[in-house]
Amino acid sequence: MGSSIREQILNLLLKQGEATISGEEISRQLQCSRTAIWKHINELRKEGYQIEARPKSGYRLVYRPDRVAPEELKPFLQTKWVGQKVRYKRSVDSTQPLAHDWAKEGIEEGSLVITEEQIAGRGRMGRAWHSPPHSGIWMSLILRPPIPLAQASQLTLLTSVAITRAIRKETGLNVTIKWPNDLLIDGKKTCGILTELRGEQDQVHYVVQGIGINVNVTDSVWPEELKEIATSLAIEAGRTFERPPLIASILGEIEALYEGYLNHGFQPIRILWEEYAGMLGKTITARTAGGMVKGIATGLAESGALLVETGKGTEAVFSSDIQI
Known part of the structure; x- marks a missing residue:
């Protein structure tokens, strides 16, 4: 109250x-x-x-300080259910375990964990994610999609499309998607998405989508090894951005695309993803569990796998590190 x-x-x-x-x-x-x-x-x-x-x-x-607390977010939020329930912390190790705990307690779909700072933020494959205070969007969204486990990776692609649309609309920056979970500006990473789930017997119980976006992060706070590969919206635009309106825009796009996905399947998401992907038509190298795959990225399979045209034909890549 x-x-x-x-x-x-x-x-x-x-x-x-x-x-x-x-x-x-x-x-x-x-x-x-x-x-x-x-x-x-x-x-x-x-x-x-x-x-x-x-x-x-x-x-x-x-x-008025720059905060992403519920009282700052609510005035901008126009969703029906995504982000309507928010758990806010000033500083956490990572929003992911908090969201998992909340999901296990039975919290409704669309609930959001958000913070000003992650001390031990993490990305895909256990990598560290640098999340300095009051400068980015560090949040985890809980979804409960009625889909089989095999389709869960499609949600990462859906969310990457939603965030791309919101950032382009709110900032005018030409953000592009790199399969499977990164958003880039001029080849430098500005956003990462980490999708984790719990399920059994080929049915998803819940999904936690971790979203990390470098909004107003400056070069000076990054470790040296990140300066060549990472960027922020503020660095690219030459100005800072209010975070609550951007968060509200992202959540609105996620809600619209997710509802469309449940009603119409993955095909509309695939078309949008291919429109925003910055890697199609380029030669890529994929490090997979079965070895290296090198060829031209041509699009997405219905499953969400990346299609790569090699000298031996088209190969579907399901999980890997990609170099363009």
């Missing part, structure tokens, strides 16, 4: 702009005591909000 009142107080202050709103008016609108309002305003101040209190006049929001 507390966070809900805090969200509503913040929304009222935001709507006022430069004007003040009295404690009495807030109390009337939210139907809670003046003491409760004072308590929640102090909590907002602890989170970095500067709220001016003028005698006989009321409260005014002077400064």
Whole structure:
């Protein structure tokens, strides 16, 4: 209940702009005591909000910190169910295990774990993911798709399309997709997707999709080995971006594509993925469990596997590291 009142107080202050709103008016609108309002305003101040209190006049929001807490996200969110329930932490080792725990408790589909900082963020194949505070989007989304285990990898491709569409719309940057789970700008990684699931007897119980996006990360915070291969939206655009509207846009795209996927299958996602892929028509090398596959990337199979034209014909690559 507390966070809900805090969200509503913040929304009222935001709507006022430069004007003040009295404690009495807030109390009337939210139907809670003046003491409760004072308590929640102090909590907002602890989170970095500067709220001016003028005698006989009321409260005014002077400064708003860059946060991805629910009270910042909700005003932008236009989804029906994705992101409507949020678990927010200032700092975590990784959002993935928290989302797994929540999913095992039976939380509904579309619930989101989000943080300002990951101390031990991880990517595909156990790699570390550098997640500095207040500079990116570090979140895990819980889905419960009624699909067989064999189709679960399609969700990574769906999410990569959704994020690409949102970033292009919100920033104008030419983001492209690299199979299976990376988004690139001019060959440098700006986003990674980690799909983990639990299931049995060929049925998915739940999926946790970890999404890491370098939004306002600067070169100065990265280890040297990342500077040549990673970038951020701010570096590429030459300006910073508000994270809550971008998150809301991403969640909206995921909801729309996911509902379409459940109703119409993978084919529409495949068409969109091939439109946004920056690697089709290029020579790639895939390191698979069965050895190296070298050839020209031509598209996606219905399963979501990458199709590679080699000297011996077309080969489907299901899981590998790709070099372009």
